[in-house]
Structure formats: C-alpha cells, structure tokens
Amino acid sequence: MPSEKRVLVAEEDPVCRRFVELSLRCGGFNVIAGDPEEARRALDQYGSDAFECLVSCYNHAQDGGLDLVDWVRQQDATLATVVLASMQDSHMVEKSLRGRSCDFLEKPLSVPTLSQAVNNAVATTGQRRGLSYLTQGVQAAGLVQKTLLSSVLSSSDTPIESYFRPKQQAGGDFLAHYRTSGGDDILIMTDVSGHDLEAAVMSAMFHGMARGLIDSGVTIEEVLTRYNQVLLTTPGFEARPSSIAVCCIRLSYTSKSMQIFLAGAPPPRWVNATGWLDSSTHVFSTPLGWFEHARPAVLLTDLPSTPVLFWTDGVEDLAGQLGADPMSVASALIAAGRTGVDPDWIDEAHDDILVARVWAGVRYSDTAMQETPVVSARYGRLQAAQIDALQALWARSLDLAVADLADSMRFDVLLCSREAVLNAIIHGCSETEEASLQIDWLPLSREIRVRVADPGPGYDAEAVALANQGLEDGHRGIILMKSLASTIEITQRGARVTMTFREREETYDVH
Amino acid sequence: MSTKNQLVPGISTQTPILEVGGDILSTNVDFLRQDLSSLLEASKAATVFELRLPNTKMVDSAGLNLLVWFIKSVRARGGVVRIALSDRNVLRTFQFTRLDREIEIVRTESLEPKRKMEVH
Numbered sequence: 001m002p003s004e005k006r007v008l009v010a011e012e013d014p015v016c017r018r019f020v021e022l023s024l025r026c027g028g029f030n031v032i033a034g035d036p037e038e039a040r041r042a043l044d045q046y047g048s049d050a051f052e053c054l055v056s057c058y059n060h061a062q063d064g065g066l067d068l069v070d071w072v073r074q075q076d077a078t079l080a081t082v083v084l085a086s087m088q089d090s091h092m093v094e095k096s097l098r099g100r101s102c103d104f105l106e107k108p109l110s111v112p113t114l115s116q117a118v119n120n121a122v123a124t125t126g127q128r129r130g131l132s133y134l135t136q137g138v139q140a141a142g143l144v145q146k147t148l149l150s151s152v153l154s155s156s157d158t159p160i161e162s163y164f165r166p167k168q169q170a171g172g173d174f175l176a177h178y179r180t181s182g183g184d185d186i187l188i189m190t191d192v193s194g195h196d197l198e199a200a201v202m203s204a205m206f207h208g209m210a211r212g213l214i215d216s217g218v219t220i221e222e223v224l225t226r227y228n229q230v231l232l233t234t235p236g237f238e239a240r241p242s243s244i245a246v247c248c249i250r251l252s253y254t255s256k257s258m259q260i261f262l263a264g265a266p267p268p269r270w271v272n273a274t275g276w277l278d279s280s281t282h283v284f285s286t287p288l289g290w291f292e293h294a295r296p297a298v299l300l301t302d303l304p305s306t307p308v309l310f311w312t313d314g315v316e317d318l319a320g321q322l323g324a325d326p327m328s329v330a331s332a333l334i335a336a337g338r339t340g341v342d343p344d345w346i347d348e349a350h351d352d353i354l355v356a357r358v359w360a361g362v363r364y365s366d367t368a369m370q371e372t373p374v375v376s377a378r379y380g381r382l383q384a385a386q387i388d389a390l391q392a393l394w395a396r397s398l399d400l401a402v403a404d405l406a407d408s409m410r411f412d413v414l415l416c417s418r419e420a421v422l423n424a425i426i427h428g429c430s431e432t433e434e435a436s437l438q439i440d441w442l443p444l445s446r447e448i449r450v451r452v453a454d455p456g457p458g459y460d461a462e463a464v465a466l467a468n469q470g471l472e473d474g475h476r477g478i479i480l481m482k483s484l485a486s487t488i489e490i491t492q493r494g495a496r497v498t499m500t501f502r503e504r505e506e507t508y509d510v511h
Numbered sequence: 512m513s514t515k516n517q518l519v520p521g522i523s524t525q526t527p528i529l530e531v532g533g534d535i536l537s538t539n540v541d542f543l544r545q546d547l548s549s550l551l552e553a554s555k556a557a558t559v560f561e562l563r564l565p566n567t568k569m570v571d572s573a574g575l576n577l578l579v580w581f582i583k584s585v586r587a588r589g590g591v592v593r594i595a596l597s598d599r600n601v602l603r604t605f606q607f608t609r610l611d612r613e614i615e616i617v618r619t620e621s622l623e624p625k626r627k628m629e630v631h
Binding site: 407411415419422480483484 | 536607
C-alpha cells in the first residue's frame with residue numbers, strides 16, 4: 001500500500017536510479033524517479049510540498065546532483081535531501097554538503113541504510129514544515145495586532161500617537177480606545193506577562209471581555225476586578241499562571257476630569273498647570289492575576305491641558321538598560337512612531353515596547369513641536385556623591401530625545417544642571433527633603449529648559465549678584481549658570497532656578 | 512574617584528608639570544588637591560607651574576575653586592600658573608569666569624607623551 005511518504009529520486013544512471021526506486025518502494029515509500037532534469041520538472045509540476053524527501057545522486061562529471069540540492073534549498077528550505085555519492089567522490093561531496101543536505105550516503109548502498117536515511121529525512125521535513133507553519137501563524141497574529149492597533153488609533157477623533165514593537169512577532173502589549181455614550185474617552189493599555197503568541201491570545205481575551213463589559217455599562221474598576229477573578233479561578237490557568245498589568249485612563253470632557261486606574265502598570269505622565277511633570281509615581285498597585293484581594297489603584301485629577309504620555313514596563317526596563325530617563329525614551333519612541341524609523345537602540349529591548357501619547361482636551365497642533373520633559377527626577381542630599389552618575393543619565397537622556405544636539409549646548413546644559421542640582425541638594429535640602437529637576441526639550445525654538453527647585457529658605461541673592469569673577473571666593477556655580485545659560489530666572493531667594501539654553505555661535509579666542 | 516594625575520618631566524626644575532587625568536569635578540577635587548599640594552611642596556624653587564588638561568572635558572565650580580586655590584598658592588611665592596588645554600568647553604568655562612585673566616592659557620591639539628615621575 002503506497003505510503004504518504006513521498007520521495008523524489010534524482011539519479012543520472014538508470015540502473016542506480018532503478019535500484020534506489022525499488023529499494024524505497026519496498027520500504028513503503030511513494031517514489032517518483034528520474035534524472036536531475038526530470039526531477040526538477042517534477043518539482044515544478046507538483047510543487048516541492050508534494051514531497052517529503054529528495055534523494056539526489058552526485059555525478060562528478062556533471063555536478064548535477066549538487067546543483068539540484070542547491071536549487072531545492074532556494075525553493076523550499078523545509079524539504080530535506082539525502083545525497084548519494086560514490087566512494088571516490090565521497091570526501092569532496094561530504095565537505096561541500098555541510099549545511100546543504102540532511103544526510104549523505106556512500107555507494108554502494110544497503111537497502112536498510114538507504115531506508116533509514118530517507119525515513120530520517122522525511123521526519124526532518126515534517127518538523128521543518130511544522131515550525132514554518134507556526135512561524136507564519138505567529139507572524140500573521142502579529143500583523144493582526146499591529147493592524148488592529150493602527151485601526152483603533154486612527155479611527156479615533158481624539159489624537160493618539162503611539163509606538164508599538166513586540167519582542168517577537170506577536171506580543172502581550174496592547175492599547176484599546178473606547179468612546180462612551182457620554183462622550184468620554186477610555187484608553188486601556190495592557191501588558192500580559194510573556195511576549196509570545198500565548199500572551200497575545202490572553203491580551204485579546206482581556207480586551208474582548210473589557211469591551212463587552214464597558215459597553216454594558218460596567219465600571220472600569222469592576223471590569224478589572226472581574227478579570228482578576230477570571231485569571232485566578234479559571235480551570236487550567238493555575239497550571240500556566242498569567243498576569244496582566246493595566247493602565248486605564250478615562251478622560252471626561254463634561255466634568256473636565258481624568259480618572260486613572262492602575263493595576264501594576266507604570267503611571268501616566270503629563271505636565272501640570274505649573275509646568276512640572278505630574279504623575280502618580282507614589283501610587284502602588286499589583287497586576288491582575290496575582291492576588292484575590294487586590295484592587296486597582298484609582299486616581300482622579302483635573303483634565304490636563306497637555307498631552308498624557310503612558311507606556312508599558314518594557315519602556316522602563318529599556319530606559320534602565322540605556323541609562324536614561326524613561327521620559328526621554330518614551331519621547332524618542334513617539335517621534336519614531338511618527339517617522340516610521342526605529343531608533344538603532346530599540347534592539348536592546350528585552351520586552352515588548354508600547355508607548356502612547358493622547359491629546360485629550362488639548363488643542364491638537366503639530367505634535368513634533370510639542371514641548372516635552374526628557375528628564376524628571378527628585379534628589380536628596382545623599383545623592384550629591386552620585387552626581388557624576390546622575391549627570392551621565394541626563395546626558396544619555398538628552399542624546400536619546402534630542403537629535404543633532406550641539407556639543408556646546410549639551411555641555412552648557414549638563415554643567416549648569418550639575419551646579420544647580422548640587423546647590424539645591426546641598427544647601428536647599430535637609431536630610432530628608434528632596435530637590436526637583438526637570439529638563440524640557442522645546443523643539444519649536446530648539447531650546448532646552450532646566451528647572452531646579454528645592455524646599456530650602458534660599459540665599460542672599462544680592463551678595464551673589466555682586467559676586468564677581470577672577471580670584472574672588474565663592475559663588476562660581478551661580479556665575480557659571482549666569483554665563484552659560486541663554487536666560488536664567490532665580491526666584492524664591494534662589495530656591496527656584498529656571499534656565500534656558502539655545503544653540504550659540506562658537507567663537508573662541510585664546511588670550 | 513582618582514583623576515590619575517601624572518607628573519611630567521619639566522623643561523627645567525623650575526617648571527613642574529602635572530597632567531590631570533580627566534574632568535575636574537566636585538567628586539574628585541580632593542584627590543587633585545592632594546597631588547597639587549605635593550607638587551607645591553616638592554617644587555619650592557619653581558616659578559612656573561604647568562597643568563596639562565588633555566582629557567578634561569568639564570570643570571565645575573568645585574574644580575574652579577580648586578584651581579583658584581592653586582593659583583593663589585603659586586602667586587604667594589611669586590610664581591605663575593600655565594594651563595594647557597584642548598577642550599573648547601573648558602576654555603569657555605575659564606573665559607566666562609574670567610579665570611583666563613589670571614593664568615596663561617595654552618591651547619593645544621596634542622600634548623607630549625607623559626612619563627611617570629616620583630614626587631621627592
């Protein structure tokens with residue numbers, strides 16, 4: 001009875017060809033045999049996927065056997081080949097075949113040896129084709145994810161920018177947008193543990209359930225609580241535990257408020273009315289799927305007048321690897337999402353990457369010109385000794401977020417930030433207090449703004465104003481800042497310093 | 512963090528030269544102060560002191576204060592300080608704080624090979 005194991009034999013010598021054909025038929029294989037040219041025609045006619053193995057005989061006079069092997073590899077890398085060669089040709093053929101064929105047999109052949117080799121090749125073909133099918137399936141799933149994400153974001157009349165890059169073809173990060181009947185915008189960003197096809201399926205399941213419940217009028221908090229129960233109580237899930245980190249933002253234009261629901265995700269960031277970056281970094285929450293008693297953290301704040309930036313923890317991890325502030329990484333990725341050009345450092349990411357910026361209740365302008373904080377941090381006195389490392393982080397953040405930053409401007413920003421932060425934490429903070437630093441990139445004017453604030457009482461600004469130069473003692477930090485910054489504003493007796501920097505023409509004279 | 516500063520054979524015993532290993536910042540001024548103090552102690556007869564800054568990319572206010580202390584110390588014995596540097600940002604720093612009026616600045620592209628020398 002013919003087997004499903006279909007073998008194509010390519011052999012120039014008709015006697016040998018007949019021997020191989022009959023030997024394989026006796027072994028239960030379904031065989032088509034011909035010379036190399038006939039074999040090639042058979043592949044063209046039936047397609048390479050009609051066969052599970054190619055047996056090709058090497059003929060040193062014509063090299064037809066190896067040519068066919070190479071041709072098949074190019075057409076269908078999953079089809080395993082077995083090459084037969086005479087003893088006199090065996091060394092050369094074996095060497096040239098390294099990596100090109102599944103097996104190599106030396107003539108004269110024994111039927112059991114031939115049969116075993118072809119059986120192994122058939123099994124290899126099966127494995128390769130299974131893997132190829134799976135890979136194509138994952139790629140297709142990834143394409144669906146990207147298409148869905150683009151569709152969701154582009155169909156919204158609330159401007160949403162994003163950058164999405166799964167670690168593999170499909171991942172566990174996703175962003176969905178809903179508009180309620182009352183006109184509120186709801187954005188749900190999720191990060192399922194793992195970054196594979198399973199994570200993508202879990203992500204789809206969550207978003208499907210969430211959409212259904214929200215459309216039915218269930219509150220977001222209840223949606224998250226219910227899904228937590230799903231993860232913890234569904235039979236079978238305990239063997240393969242999964243968790244989901246969620247950041248949900250509800251923007252209400254009627255009440256001019258923003259509600260944030262967090263379950264283990266990094267909090268969103270936005271610039272508040274004072275110009276400082278606001279976030280809820282002090283709020284802690286656990287992902288869904290960890291604990292029964294866990295509830296999402298809920299925050300209510302005024303609707304911001306600036307865009308809201310949020311991301312999955314892959315961005316935080318990447319920022320740590322790059323030695324930069326997450327704001328600079330997120331900002332650079334939003335720009336990359338706009339241009340469609342991946343930054344070269346994105347390959348260093350170990351996790352899925354998803355970042356989004358939503359312009360809610362904000363007059364939508366040229367997003368590329370939006371002012372963006374690239375560093376936002378708080379430091380205490382104990383960090384004075386680490387100022388070199390902090391400065392390196394600011395430098396790296398600037399390099400990521402600002403393209404073509406002039407060297408002199410970069411130097412000015414770093415030196416003045418160093419001076420201002422050291423002043424603030426040494427002279428303006430007690431043992432337990434902290435100073436704030438924020439570095440903003442203003443692309444419209446190509447300026448950088450540095451703000452430092454401390455809780456201290458300030459200093460005698462008049463004495464500092466009189467401080468000179470040369471060999472007089474003290475206040476060189478202030479003098480440096482006043483000299484290097486394009487503008488400087490010192491308020492609250494020095495407890496607040498705001499400096500701007502713009503590119504300058506560089507002319508230097510050596511006296 | 513040490514600057515790994517190195518003494519260089521001077522043109523004469525009256526021109527001790529110290530090559531500074533890197534940036535002059537709040538986090539390493541103490542080490543450089545030790546080296547400069549040793550230099551002053553070992554070179555009582557010197558009238559010109561040269562500091563070479565081939566790898567210095569930044570001098571903060573603490574670094575400037577240290578240089579001012581060194582300049583004053585050298586002046587107290589009737590000497591002068593010469594600084595050889597190759598970074599334009601460092602030069603700007605000296606210019607903006609008018610330190611360039613108190614010392615001789617030599618702008619260099621490259622410096623002579625350095626050799627270690629014991630301080631006696």
